[in-house]
Amino acid sequence: MAMVVKNNMSAVNTLNTLNKNSSDMANSLKKVSSGMRVNGAGDDASAYSISERMRVKIRSLGQCEANTETGKSMLKTAERAVNEQVDITKRLKENAIKAANDTCTDEDRKIIQKETNHLLMQMNDISYETNYNGIQLLNGRTITEPYEPSFIPRVGTSTANRGGIQITESGTDPSTKHPPLVGKKVLAGNTSPLNFDYPDLPRSLHNQGFSSLCEACSQFASVLFDANTDEVLYANDKKPIGSMSEVFVIGIKNCRTPEDIGEAILNGLAKARAKYNVPKASNAIDSHHGIKFFKSSTNPAKYSLEANEQTQIIYNGVSGDVEFTGGVLPHQSLMIQGDTKASAETRIELPNTTLNALFPGSPLDNDWKTVPRQMDYPKEWPSDFVVEGSAEYEYYDKKYGCNGDIEQIRKEKYYDEVWPYPRKGASATASCVTTIQKATRFIDDLDQALKYLVNCATTLGAQCQRMEVMNENLVTSDESTQASESLIRDADMAKEMANFTKHNVLTQAAQSALSQANQGSSGVLNLLQ
Template identity: 30%
Template sequence: MKINNNIPALRGLNALHQNTLALNKSLEKLSSGLKINKAADDVAGMAISQKMRTQVQGLKQANDNAMDGISMIQTAEGSLNEVHDMLQRMRELAIQSANGTYGEVDRAQIQKEIDHLTSEINVTAGNTEFNQMPLLTGGEPLGDSGFSIELSRTVDENGNEIADLTTDGPRLATLEEYTQYDATLPDASLQTPGTGFTVDGVAFEFYDSDAGPYTGSAVPIDIKGADTGTTQDVLSEYDESPGFKNFNFDGTDKFTAKEPSSKGNYMIANDGGIPTTDIDIQIGANANQLLEVNLESLSSHQLGLSAPPGTPGYGPAPNIEEGVGIEITRAGLDFTNEDSIHYAIDALDKAIDKVSSTRSTLGAYQNRLEHTVENLGVSEANMTTSLSQIRDTDMAQEMAEYTRTNVLTQSATAMLAKSNELPNTVLQLIQG
């Protein structure tokens, strides 16, 4: 028997320390509900769970982003519904005005309502916003590039000239005529990045390839010519695919209407231009998981409801008001003479088609986002399940472990007390 070192007591003390440590871990897990409270609990599990936690939180936010995107699209589409109603009313008035039973005074009264409806379309497009972001005014306007275009002649279906409109003066085409325009195209090599022009409603923008790739939303033209070729090359390529809606380009400087009669005067062309507004919606938990929503400018000018003064089919329109961020044009659809009225009917048909196309695109975006929301919800649930398996405590299992270690701790405490009594037996030997 030895008294200098109480080996049984040391062993009991060691067991008590181990059981107390295990008991404290169980208490920590039961109180937090987490199986991993610090890196030492599970080194690999901690690293994996943090990645999964990042994904789960990203998926939650992406879901909210997609819902915001749906709200934005519904805002734009709701405004376009009103624009559609106004265009339908304008076409109804055009059909009424075309009736020969109405005189000049009657048509002048109709013209007033037409002008105010045109004005309201401008205001609606200018005031439609989401989170203070304009939705229907397009992107940053392009600077002037020196582009110009002129209604020069009418031709037959084979391209043979019928009338020279540079000498006779511009007019609407007759039923058998196709309008033809002469354009002065800017030399790309002389342009400044950020300038551009518009042809048949399509915006073209000059950029410098030496400064990096094109990042805008218009059709790009490289001022160095390295990536795109000349201005004529870009127009020719666009004419082939996807193609201008109303005109064919001859590869040099002429645009010829695809349809005869006054429909061939529906040319939305000007120096400068307004590209689309591109709004990126973050719909994923990782970088660059985006849905790009493109929104066009839908002012009266972009819809062909107004044009520069002197354009055939358009007349003075003093009642047209300027919308927010939209430059005023003082020539609107002319309902005062029969030729212009029939052109107005065609122009309104094209405007209605353009708004319908835009609304269809917005509807497609909304459907995609709704599917995205569903997919994000499923992904979030599955990822959360996986995270829970790694990180969360099984309370029943941990309670059983707590009970075991608690009993062992109490037992170790009792045995340590008994071990400390063993040296007392040495006194019996001494006394004996």
């Protein structure tokens, strides 16, 4: 090998090895000191990205665990308060039974009434004073959405004209456009005469009707007939795209002629728009397109739909049902925020246990919509649910005047014993136990209140259990995510210590070798002497 002085390649090569060993030792030292294999995106870009997302998930799950814990604490606070109210109700029933006994005098009942009044006031105080972090829990601070009527189409109804309203123009294009309305599509002009001359009025028009459609915004406006009532109902079904379908249910119970039907529509539209605060003219059947219902000035039995400077599209033979959704019920709905799809925005129900909820016939009545609807009853009654001819059958028949109607008797029993909310008319007044008759009535009302309170307590307890399960699921998810993140990011300390020791030794060896390589150039000086 040549002896040179300008380029000492042995020293250069040794120096490069020294730098590499020093860099590897520094990386190992960083991993050992931090305990992490991935300290930044430069260590492992994909692993860094995945682990950072997992870290966000872990922190979110931790907060959600805290949310469920506080939610459970809030529910337990409410549950304990309701249990106190259940105990008070037991004492109230003892007082009512005592007052209903003939061994008590009127003076005794006055004393019992005083205790009863204080107990009732205490129940109300519990409802208004029970709070968690300033949130009132049992007084119905917030209420669920009110009952909203919604039109449900009879999907699959034949598009043939099998009744409904006869429209002067005829058409053959059955509509397949989106619900809510089904029927025969009729292209009409600005004015579409309608004919209500049917036999067997009003039954022949029951649950039938007609519609107009704006194809530009897909808004239906409809009139549907109900032969079982004289009332009017307005259903507004909002669509995701922003348009909506409007349905006016017109009661025609006492209509016997086509003119009666027409007048019922005119009066019903006006009444609905006033009652439900629906904008536009009193005879308009939609809110946006100027389609109105008119009576002929020359023929009292002739009626028509008229549109403002637009061609109407009429649907004949409309059929459907109006049902209620939502509900003004004596409870408030709050949200516990979770992180998983199964627990995100979990709704919990906090009951209203104030006196006007327990006794909805009291002067403080808020008109809770607690009466069962048809959909609330079982589709099929159990065979042993009130046996015809039994003592139970006779009791409910006599108590509620059902005239032997087994269906009605079963509904009354369901309302009394199964339906979780108190029966309308239950009351608690300042004289509820002052006479035997009032005390006897108050016993029944207390049974209704107790049924409701027990349902509230069990609902709160069940929701507490749900929070526990939800918390356990979140803890499991948290642990699993942390374990996954650890596999990606945490350093194997034994391995990294071994690497550090190896690189440390190699670095020291390279330093010694560099010193020896630098000594090689000094040999050239000996040749120059």
